[in-house]
Amino acid sequence: MAVPTSTSTKNSKLKTANLGFPRMGRERELKFALEGYWSGKSSADDLLSVAKTLRAEHWRLQKTAGIDFIPSNDFSSYDQVLDTLVMVGATPERFGTGPVTLDRYFAMARNSREQTAMEMTKWFDTNYHYLVPEWSAGIPFKVDTAKLLGELREARALGIETRPVLIGPLTLLLLGKGVDGFDPLALLPNVIAAYEDVLAQLHAEKVEWVQIDEPILATDLREGAADAFRTAYAALTKTPIRLMLTTYFDAIGDNLSLAVELGTAGIHIDAVRAPEQLTSVAAALKPTQLLSVGVVEGRNIWLTDFSYASSLLSAAVAALGEDRVIVAPSSSLLHVPHDLRSETKLPARLRGWLRFAEEKLAEIAALGSADADAATANAAAIADRAAAETTVNPAVRLQLGLLNSSDFARASVYADRTPIQRAELGLPLFPTTTIGSFPQTAEVRKHRAAHKHGHETTEVYEAFLRTSIEDCIRQQESIGLDVLVHGEFERNDMVEYFAEFLDGFAFTENGWVQSYGSRCVKPPVIYGDVARPKSMTVKWTEYARSLTSRPMKGMLTGPITILQWSFVRNDIPRKATAWQIGLALRDEVRDLEAAGIRVIQVDEPALREGLPLRRANWDVYLDWAVKAFKLATSSVGNGTQIHTHMCYCEFDDILPAIAALDADVISMETARSQMELLEAFRAHGYPNEIGPGVYDIHSPRVPDTAEMKKLLDLALQVLKPEQIWVNPDCGLKTRGWPETVEALTNMCQAASQLRASSAA
Numbered sequence: 001m002a003v004p005t006s007t008s009t010k011n012s013k014l015k016t017a018n019l020g021f022p023r024m025g026r027e028r029e030l031k032f033a034l035e036g037y038w039s040g041k042s043s044a045d046d047l048l049s050v051a052k053t054l055r056a057e058h059w060r061l062q063k064t065a066g067i068d069f070i071p072s073n074d075f076s077s078y079d080q081v082l083d084t085l086v087m088v089g090a091t092p093e094r095f096g097t098g099p100v101t102l103d104r105y106f107a108m109a110r111n112s113r114e115q116t117a118m119e120m121t122k123w124f125d126t127n128y129h130y131l132v133p134e135w136s137a138g139i140p141f142k143v144d145t146a147k148l149l150g151e152l153r154e155a156r157a158l159g160i161e162t163r164p165v166l167i168g169p170l171t172l173l174l175l176g177k178g179v180d181g182f183d184p185l186a187l188l189p190n191v192i193a194a195y196e197d198v199l200a201q202l203h204a205e206k207v208e209w210v211q212i213d214e215p216i217l218a219t220d221l222r223e224g225a226a227d228a229f230r231t232a233y234a235a236l237t238k239t240p241i242r243l244m245l246t247t248y249f250d251a252i253g254d255n256l257s258l259a260v261e262l263g264t265a266g267i268h269i270d271a272v273r274a275p276e277q278l279t280s281v282a283a284a285l286k287p288t289q290l291l292s293v294g295v296v297e298g299r300n301i302w303l304t305d306f307s308y309a310s311s312l313l314s315a316a317v318a319a320l321g322e323d324r325v326i327v328a329p330s331s332s333l334l335h336v337p338h339d340l341r342s343e344t345k346l347p348a349r350l351r352g353w354l355r356f357a358e359e360k361l362a363e364i365a366a367l368g369s370a371d372a373d374a375a376t377a378n379a380a381a382i383a384d385r386a387a388a389e390t391t392v393n394p395a396v397r398l399q400l401g402l403l404n405s406s407d408f409a410r411a412s413v414y415a416d417r418t419p420i421q422r423a424e425l426g427l428p429l430f431p432t433t434t435i436g437s438f439p440q441t442a443e444v445r446k447h448r449a450a451h452k453h454g455h456e457t458t459e460v461y462e463a464f465l466r467t468s469i470e471d472c473i474r475q476q477e478s479i480g481l482d483v484l485v486h487g488e489f490e491r492n493d494m495v496e497y498f499a500e501f502l503d504g505f506a507f508t509e510n511g512w513v514q515s516y517g518s519r520c521v522k523p524p525v526i527y528g529d530v531a532r533p534k535s536m537t538v539k540w541t542e543y544a545r546s547l548t549s550r551p552m553k554g555m556l557t558g559p560i561t562i563l564q565w566s567f568v569r570n571d572i573p574r575k576a577t578a579w580q581i582g583l584a585l586r587d588e589v590r591d592l593e594a595a596g597i598r599v600i601q602v603d604e605p606a607l608r609e610g611l612p613l614r615r616a617n618w619d620v621y622l623d624w625a626v627k628a629f630k631l632a633t634s635s636v637g638n639g640t641q642i643h644t645h646m647c648y649c650e651f652d653d654i655l656p657a658i659a660a661l662d663a664d665v666i667s668m669e670t671a672r673s674q675m676e677l678l679e680a681f682r683a684h685g686y687p688n689e690i691g692p693g694v695y696d697i698h699s700p701r702v703p704d705t706a707e708m709k710k711l712l713d714l715a716l717q718v719l720k721p722e723q724i725w726v727n728p729d730c731g732l733k734t735r736g737w738p739e740t741v742e743a744l745t746n747m748c749q750a751a752s753q754l755r756a757s758s759a760a
């Protein structure tokens with residue numbers, strides 16, 4: 001990170017802003033209110049009143065903290081993109097027309113027996129999921145500002161003036177999908193008219209400032225987008241309302257002159273992800289434009305380095321003057337937990353380095369007022385963290401330093417490994433397997449919870465696990481699967497289970513972050529060097545292996561997935577942490593192999609979501625990400641077969657990286673896309689083995705043998721027979737046993753039909 005040349009400018013008092021606050025509440029009140037309403041246990045009024053109380057509390061917190069620009073309309077009962085669609089009158093017609101009622105709102109957001117909800121996808125490179133706008137001709141665009149104005153007035157009734165937040169028109173359009181090839185930009189005039197109407201209504205309410213979020217400006221813009229931006233903002237800046245054009249998650253980069261030219265009253269930049277852009281943005285601004293500098297990280301939980309942040313702010317002040325600089329978080333605080341107060345079990349020292357949403361408000365205020373006491377305390381905490389021996393493991397550092405190219409490559413190339421594996425594993429053509437987990441029944445979850453909370457002894461719990469594993473193996477044998485798994489009954493999720501064994505990880509009690517709707521996740525915190533003091537999966541895998549003569553597959557979560565689904569330390573590069581996890585997994589892989597496990601799957605469902613927003617940065621990421629995987633998997637002998645699994649099918653653009661993983665077998669999701677992605681594998685000449693998922697595990701529907709056989713026939717058109725494995729799309733943990741047995745039986749039948757027909 002480039003530190004701007006420091007100046008002697010002293011910030012006396014800068015204005016402060018927040019860009020958005022977590023909605024769930026300190027105790028996840030919103031989650032429980034939503035779920036109570038959905039299940040019919042409480043009324044709509046109950047839900048609305050919880051939501052109102054939370055908003056009031058959160059505004060007061062921000063006011064008390066001393067934030068000048070406090071957001072409104074950042075709250076949502078489900079998702080802010082869906083709220084924006086309601087606001088501009090662009091919700092999908094298949095859910096009904098006319099004003100959107102609470103129940104219609106939730107029908108669009110949530111699957112029900114009657115109807116499939118709107119599609120959901122990740123909000124840029126965060127783990128927050130938004131509902132994807134559906135664009136087509138004939139959308140009414142009937143503006144509804146009830147929520148927007150309602151929140152504004154609610155805050156005013158509390159004596160708090162807010163800066164309403166809107167998702168900008170271009171981000172809204174471009175994050176949506178055109179139905180049947182429809183070009184979303186064709187709707188630009190309608191969307192502009194809707195936003196003009198909205199801004200006029202805000203102006204009538206005497207609103208002075210609006211935060212207009214256009215994070216799409218931090219990405220590579222598609223063709224036509226820049227002109228669309230110009231057209232839109234030429235219209236929107238005619239309003240007397242002052243617009244803070246808000247970008248985050250990466251640098252504005254080559255969109256800088258465009259962003260400035262739009263002529264908004266101010267621009268917000270993410271100075272945590274991209275501090276180097278500060279100087280060029282400050283220099284490019286028009287004389288009246290303000291600069292909001294995001295120096296407090298909105299999406300991670302570490303304390304801000306005040307001395308570094310102040311140097312950025314000083315540089316901005318030197319360029320623009322105090323009146324034109326605002327201190328802000330890098331992005332909305334939506335992506336961090338509510339507050340640290342409820343964390344009583346974290347090591348005190350680590351706690352001193354953490355800042356959740358409430359504590360981040362205090363940081364923003366302290367930086368704005370150049371609070372000397374806060375700066376002194378901050379410097380002490382920063383120094384404490386830098387000096388902490390708990391974050392550095394010399395043995396791990398040494399190991400990392402000694403790595404050479406042989407640590408990242410299998411002993412032989414795939415073509416030489418596969419005959420050995422074939423001979424040793426004794427598998428038929430079109431081998432059948434599963435992705436790892438088997439149904440996590442209520443009973444399984446009950447035992448795990450009871451054990452975790454100390455209500456069940458380890459002895460009883462482990463006896464239960466052994467029975468579950470044995471039952472699962474007998475089921476797989478009678479279904480006729482070729483490569484078996486133990487079922488993953490001991491695992492709560494893909495990351496926490498491993499993190500609990502590893503050094504360098506800590507766990508919060510209440511560090512919840514919204515993933516979508518009422519769903520929250522509690523990512524582990526990687527605060528120090530990662531190391532594996534003892535084996536994590538060998539006991540259960542080895543036990544499973546001892547019960548059957550068929551090959552048993554060991555199941556691990558890959559380094560990138562563990563990294564992506566944790567809060568990652570920011571005092572060493574992400575790559576270093578990824579490689580440390582890779583080393584820890586290598587130890588596990590070696591132990592599994594030594595225990596006689598000859599098939600090992602290392603899941604990497606999050607490889608793609610780690611991609612940087614800008615394509616120019618992809619290669620660097622993919623290079624170290626692929627190496628992290630190879631570090632974990634390359635030490636095994638030629639006869640040991642490495643599998644990997646990914647839960648999606650948009651592979652075309654990263655196929656060379658997928659091939660570079662050099663896994664002997666990759667399984668992935670294809671059933672819903674009718675094997676479309678196989679074409680990409682063929683075009684690339686993908687050499688290793690592939691298990692294209694032949695049925696969708698997301699639904700309880702049991703496809704028949706013919707349906708799966710048809711998909712396999714499609715696969716056979718593009719792949720060589722020896723390349724094909726037969727498996728479901730993903731793990732079976734969310735399914736019930738009866739449908740699982742039925743579907744897998746049909747799947748194995750499809751495989752034997754394929755064997756018969758290809759022998760003929």
Ligand code: GLN
Nearest residue numbers: 435436437605647731732
């Ligand atoms: N092995 C994991 C399972 O079967 C993989 C889950 C995933 O890909 N998300 O549950």
Ligand code: ZN
Nearest residue numbers: 646647730731
């Ligand atoms: Zn999956």
